[in-house]
Amino acid sequence: MVDKLIWNKALFIAASLGLITACSSNYDMKKSTGLGKSISEQQLQAWNIDINAKGVGLPAGSGSVAAGELVFQQQCASCHGAQGQGGVANRLVGGGGLNTANPAKTVASYWPYATTIFDYTRRAMPHNAPQSLSNDQVYAVTAYILFLSKIIPSDSVMNAQTLPLVKMPNQGGFIPIER
Amino acid sequence: MSNKKDVSERRNFLKKSIAAGSAIGAAVSSKVAFGQNAESNFLVVDPWTKTQGSGFINPPYGLPSKYEKNVVRILPNPIPTFPTGSRTPLQSLHGIITPNGLVFERHHAGVPDINPDQHRLVIHGMVDRPMVFTMDDIVRFPSESRIYFLECSGNSAAELKKATGKTAQEIHGLLSCCEWTGVRLSTILQECGVQSSAKWALAEGADGAAMTRSIPMSKMMDDALLVYAQNGEMLRAEQGYPLRLFLPGFEGNMSIKWLRRIKLGDAPWQTREETSAYTDLLPDGKAQQFTFAMDVKSVITQPSGMMKLKSKGFYEISGIAWSGNGKIKSVEVSSDGGKSWSEALLQEPVMDKSLVRFRFPWVWDGAPAILMSRAVDASGDTQPTMEALLKAKGANIFYHNNAIQPWLIAANGEITNGR
Numbered sequence: 315m316v317d318k319l320i321w322n323k324a325l326f327i328a329a330s331l332g333l334i335t336a337c338s339s340n341y342d343m344k345k346s347t348g349l350g351k352s353i354s355e356q357q358l359q360a361w362n363i364d365i366n367a368k369g370v371g372l373p374a375g376s377g378s379v380a381a382g383e384l385v386f387q388q389q390c391a392s393c394h395g396a397q398g399q400g401g402v403a404n405r406l407v408g409g410g411g412l413n414t415a416n417p418a419k420t421v422a423s424y425w426p427y428a429t430t431i432f433d434y435t436r437r438a439m440p441h442n443a444p445q446s447l448s449n450d451q452v453y454a455v456t457a458y459i460l461f462l463s464k465i466i467p468s469d470s471v472m473n474a475q476t477l478p479l480v481k482m483p484n485q486g487g488f489i490p491i492e493r
Numbered sequence: 494m495s496n497k498k499d500v501s502e503r504r505n506f507l508k509k510s511i512a513a514g515s516a517i518g519a520a521v522s523s524k525v526a527f528g529q530n531a532e533s534n535f536l537v538v539d540p541w542t543k544t545q546g547s548g549f550i551n552p553p554y555g556l557p558s559k560y561e562k563n564v565v566r567i568l569p570n571p572i573p574t575f576p577t578g579s580r581t582p583l584q585s586l587h588g589i590i591t592p593n594g595l596v597f598e599r600h601h602a603g604v605p606d607i608n609p610d611q612h613r614l615v616i617h618g619m620v621d622r623p624m625v626f627t628m629d630d631i632v633r634f635p636s637e638s639r640i641y642f643l644e645c646s647g648n649s650a651a652e653l654k655k656a657t658g659k660t661a662q663e664i665h666g667l668l669s670c671c672e673w674t675g676v677r678l679s680t681i682l683q684e685c686g687v688q689s690s691a692k693w694a695l696a697e698g699a700d701g702a703a704m705t706r707s708i709p710m711s712k713m714m715d716d717a718l719l720v721y722a723q724n725g726e727m728l729r730a731e732q733g734y735p736l737r738l739f740l741p742g743f744e745g746n747m748s749i750k751w752l753r754r755i756k757l758g759d760a761p762w763q764t765r766e767e768t769s770a771y772t773d774l775l776p777d778g779k780a781q782q783f784t785f786a787m788d789v790k791s792v793i794t795q796p797s798g799m800m801k802l803k804s805k806g807f808y809e810i811s812g813i814a815w816s817g818n819g820k821i822k823s824v825e826v827s828s829d830g831g832k833s834w835s836e837a838l839l840q841e842p843v844m845d846k847s848l849v850r851f852r853f854p855w856v857w858d859g860a861p862a863i864l865m866s867r868a869v870d871a872s873g874d875t876q877p878t879m880e881a882l883l884k885a886k887g888a889n890i891f892y893h894n895n896a897i898q899p900w901l902i903a904a905n906g907e908i909t910n911g912r
Contacts (some may be wrong), residue, residue, distance in 0.1 A: 336543055341635075343635075346631070346683075346888070347634065347684065348685055349626065349630040349631075349633055349684065350624040350625060350626040350627075350630050350681075351624065351625050351626075352622055352623065352624060352625075353615060353617070353623050353624060353625040354623065355617065355623060357616050358623065358625070358754075360616060361615060361697075361753065361754055362617070362754075362756075363703070364695055364697070364705060364756060364762055364764075365762075366760065366762045366763065367760070367761075367762065367763035376555065392676055402574040402575065403575065409849070411778060412774060412778035412779075412780075413776060413777050413778030417774065417778070417889060418772070419769060420772075421769070424768075424769055424780075425765075425768060425769050426763065426768050427763045427768065429763070430763055430764060430765055430768055433762075433764060433765070434764070434765035435762035437702070437705070438601070438602060438701070438702045438765075444602060444701045444702070444703065447592055464572060487778065487784060488768070488772060488779070488780050488781075488782040489779055489780065489781050489783060489830060490761075490782045490783050491701070491781055491782070491783060
């Protein structure tokens with residue numbers, strides 16, 4: 315018992331003086347482990363599908379409202395309703411004010427950036443076959459949803475240049491806080 | 494504790510009872526088919542004591558006792574077309590660790606089936622060296638194990654408008670706590686050379702939602718983990734097997750599961766899951782965005798909704814408390830609906846961003862009562878009443894409901910949701 319106390323005291327003094335550290339190893343934490351492999355942006359292109367709020371990342375291609383109506387009826391209407399009014403999946407259009415007792419948070423009423431429609435549709439929709447639409451189809455269906463939402467006219471064409479310029483009604487509706 | 498005389502009298506009584514039981518029990522045992530006769534004061538030798546039990550590895554991966562078959566995750570009732578999550582049976586759990594088979598589930602496109610040999614993690618964007626890592630690479634890095642809670646920011650959401658759930662599981666079950674093992678993300682990011690312009694990171698899943706969230710680099714370089722194991726075994730498929738991000742204290746969906754890619758950038762991406770979802774709508778129509786930390790919260794789990802106190806007398810009130818802002822400092826318990834409060838005992842060790850178990854001994858006098866718990870965290874935040882939360886943020890926030898949960902105890906002992 316006494317021996318143990320003395321030993322503990324010795325260890326404590328040694329640790330205080332910096333004579334011992336938690337472990338003694340030849341691993342230098344500041345150097346690379348050498349694990350992993352380099353990869354080029356070109357090699358990871360198939361996964362690099364994010365679009366930011368400014369539209370950086372939008373691919374080549376384009377789609378019209380008219381072409382989008384066709385895609386929407388085939389791929390989206392069964393869950394979101396023929397006019398985007400909602401069904402088993404979320405309502406996309408309309409919704410009105412957000413300062414009510416039961417606000418409808420739709421693409422039209424709530425989404426702050428049009429680029430997000432492209433990003434989300436391409437990565438996650440349609441629900442039964444994500445990432446199956448061509449870029450032209452995604453541009454087209456994005457155009458159609460924006461048209462149904464009364465945000466762009468019926469003769470619009472969406473592409474990497476036009477989509478980031480679309481101003482969503484609720485763009486100023488978010489207060490970013492970090493805590 | 495009562496006085497010594499009472500205790501010694503009870504011991505003597507027990508000794509006498511056992512002696513009598515062994516003599517008479519043998520005489521009547523043939524009439525008792527299964528277990529003790531509830532009507533009798535005399536113990537009998539049970540049938541399972543008089544035979545060999547079942548063998549080893551039966552089954553090879555052990556399961557709970559068949560008598561615990563009701564301790565399972567549940568979906569909302571009625572089950573929606575697209576269920577959003579299954580809930581942890583908080584009222585049936587003890588201590589702070591959620592068994593792996595009971596950890597709540599939340600996913601946006603189902604649980605993918607990923608062979609770990611084929612899984613890859615890519616780190617690119619504002620780094621000097623874009624890199625790809627296999628699971629073999631990742632498990633070779635220096636590792637650490639930490640106990641952290643995980644809570645969906647939509648936990649308890651429906652209660653903001655009205656009482657909907659009956660049990661702690663139905664109301665607050667999008668909450669679990671595990672020991673998570675993995676690599677500090679900063680260790681792996683260091684391999685890639687983080688550029689000083691990088692202020693945000695995009696984390697992306699390999700699931701059918703390719704779930705994405707933007708995360709401040711300050712969190713990624715702090716306590717963020719790349720996790721491959723939970724409670725001692727590799728991640729469960731529904732928890733992100735073979736690899737997930739884990740952001741201690743942050744809303745659950747940000748800890749991207751089936752993690753395949755991290756991209757560094759200079760601004761948040763404004764993905765669907767940080768704009769149309771997981772933002773907190775205020776009464777004036779504006780929404781708070783990037784409300785990452787889960788606020789201080791607690792709930793009494795024993796006794797709780799749909800349980801029944803069978804008689805007056807002693808009960809241990811017990812529950813869990815947690816905060817995304819750090820450690821829990823204290824938990825108070827009230828049995829009179831918040832008129833008076835007493836400090837509960839916290840089970841050590843109290844850990845950062847972990848559940849903590851609190852306990853409070855209580856004698857029920859048989860009168861109607863309202864049980865509540867109220868937690869305070871190390872940052873000084875106090876768990877609000879529902880009234881105060883609604884006054885501050887309104888009922889449309891949906892996310893981040895951390896209000897005090899009242900449980901009503903009726904004179905007959907039945908317990909209901911006091912929201």
